[in-house]
Amino acid sequence: MFSSSSSRLALALLAVLAPSCEAQTAKIFQWAFSSSSVSSTLGSCQSLDIKVTNWPKYTGNSSGVPPYYMRAFEKGGGMKTQMIGDDANSLHWTVTSPPGSQLILNVIDSNDSSGGVSPKPFTVETGSTENCVQDQAQDSFTIYSNSSSDAGLPPCAPWGLRIKGGVSPFNISFAQVNSAYITNVTTNQDDDAYTYINRADGGKLLIASAVDSTGRVAYGNPYITTTGETDTDCGSLVSSSGNSTELDAAAAAERAANKSSNTGVIVGATVGTIVPVLILLGLGFWWWRRRRANQPALDIDPDVHTLQPSPYMAEGPSGSSTVAHYPHLQSFVGKGVNPAHPEQSRDFDPYNMVAHPTTPHTSEGNRSSSVYQLSGYPPSSSAGSTNERPTTWNSNAPLVPNRRAKSQEAAGLDPQRARAGSAPRSPGEIVYQHQDGGVVRELPPPYLDRSRQETGDM
Numbered sequence: 389m390f391s392s393s394s395s396r397l398a399l400a401l402l403a404v405l406a407p408s409c410e411a412q413t414a415k416i417f418q419w420a421f422s423s424s425s426v427s428s429t430l431g432s433c434q435s436l437d438i439k440v441t442n443w444p445k446y447t448g449n450s451s452g453v454p455p456y457y458m459r460a461f462e463k464g465g466g467m468k469t470q471m472i473g474d475d476a477n478s479l480h481w482t483v484t485s486p487p488g489s490q491l492i493l494n495v496i497d498s499n500d501s502s503g504g505v506s507p508k509p510f511t512v513e514t515g516s517t518e519n520c521v522q523d524q525a526q527d528s529f530t531i532y533s534n535s536s537s538d539a540g541l542p543p544c545a546p547w548g549l550r551i552k553g554g555v556s557p558f559n560i561s562f563a564q565v566n567s568a569y570i571t572n573v574t575t576n577q578d579d580d581a582y583t584y585i586n587r588a589d590g591g592k593l594l595i596a597s598a599v600d601s602t603g604r605v606a607y608g609n610p611y612i613t614t615t616g617e618t619d620t621d622c623g624s625l626v627s628s629s630g631n632s633t634e635l636d637a638a639a640a641a642e643r644a645a646n647k648s649s650n651t652g653v654i655v656g657a658t659v660g661t662i663v664p665v666l667i668l669l670g671l672g673f674w675w676w677r678r679r680r681a682n683q684p685a686l687d688i689d690p691d692v693h694t695l696q697p698s699p700y701m702a703e704g705p706s707g708s709s710t711v712a713h714y715p716h717l718q719s720f721v722g723k724g725v726n727p728a729h730p731e732q733s734r735d736f737d738p739y740n741m742v743a744h745p746t747t748p749h750t751s752e753g754n755r756s757s758s759v760y761q762l763s764g765y766p767p768s769s770s771a772g773s774t775n776e777r778p779t780t781w782n783s784n785a786p787l788v789p790n791r792r793a794k795s796q797e798a799a800g801l802d803p804q805r806a807r808a809g810s811a812p813r814s815p816g817e818i819v820y821q822h823q824d825g826g827v828v829r830e831l832p833p834p835y836l837d838r839s840r841q842e843t844g845d846m
Contacts, residue, residue: 417497429513463491464610464611468484484521505565543615556578557575
């Protein structure tokens with residue numbers, strides 16, 4: 389699966405780092421591809437030339453101690469370590485990761501001194517051949533994170549790692565894009581988890597890889613992007629290894645406590661909002677009931693009846709009721725039918741209160757007239773003009789008394805004189821309705837107060 393040189397290097401790294409819990413490998417040299425035309429996409433089994441030079445920021449003026457090794461961290465995959473040569477000016481590296489892999493590259497020397505991490509990830513695509521590809525996919529020895537890679541890692545926040553399989557203790561390496569350092573930590577015996585406190589640079593991809601005590605490389609490298617500003621202090625927070633069962637139980641208890649606390653806050657906020665509203669509603673209802681109770685009740689006279697307008701119904705000579713016909717207002721009231729005799733398609737006028745027969749109507753057993761005309765107006769004919777408004781007053785026509793006439797009669801007054809004033813009624817007088825001309829007589833009301841009439845009949 390991987391070369392013997394990779395196994396020897398992993399064991400050497402573990403032997404060096406075992407006495408200490410955490411160590412940081414500083415950059416003392418720098419590396420780069422010899423060709424400037426190398427892009428972020430690499431072909432499988434592609435061979436690339438690499439050169440190592442002094443790093444100006446390092447005061448020791450060293451280019452490292454050969455031989456040199458390339459470590460390729462695969463996102464979600466494994467870590468491949470490959471010796472690339474002894475001559476700092478003539479180093480060669482071959483891409484052995486399967487197509488589709490995303491790589492973070494780091495060159496180290498024989499003393500595990502770092503030449504820095506590549507400034508960007510590289511993507512592997514299918515090359516001219518895949519004969520050299522080493523696929524480390526397996527599930528017997530894996531490393532994974534208990535948080536999502538898309539969540540982001542703030543400064544000083546914990547990043548929990550879990551290891552399944554392998555032989556403890558484990559060496560875990562943390563590499564970050566474009567960083568001068570590689571952080572290496574070793575777990576305690578029998579521990580299969582590690583909690584990393586983020587002290588890395590903000591806004592960069594961070595990846596972790598594990599090797600067990602036999603030199604075997606774990607599969608599934610977890611990765612995450614750091615956020616916020618860089619904070620290397622973090623107070624008393626310290627990265628540490630532990631037992632995954634105990635750590636997961638403690639994390640579950642903390643989540644439950646936070647959920648309970650959040651529930652209490654939500655309930656408290658809800659109660660604190662709803663209770664005052666209910667109190668205000670109760671006070672408002674109480675004030676409304678009290679105000680309503682203090683209002684005086686309306687004294688309604690049971691003898692008072694509501695007037696409902698209705699067309700005047702005159703009583704014909706035979707004792708039947710019908711609506712009087714008023715031909716000269718047909719342009720106003722429209723074409724209608726006599727309610728008493730629907731077969732007569734005649735115009736009717738609700739303002740006619742004194743009945744005179746105008747058109748005979750014969751029915752079975754009754755040949756008396758049933759359509760009447762206002763007193764003083766001659767019967768209309770179908771050939772006559774409906775625009776003739778004034779006519780000669782018929783002094784012999786009976787007048788239907790209205791309520792005022794009844795009251796005047798009860799008071800001993802002559803209703804006809806009361807309507808005409810003190811002026812005597814003479815033949816030939818011209819009556820104009822709703823006009824100021826001649827002697828104006830009072831006309832009957834347009835509607836009959838049937839409710840009071842019925843009350844009076846009772």
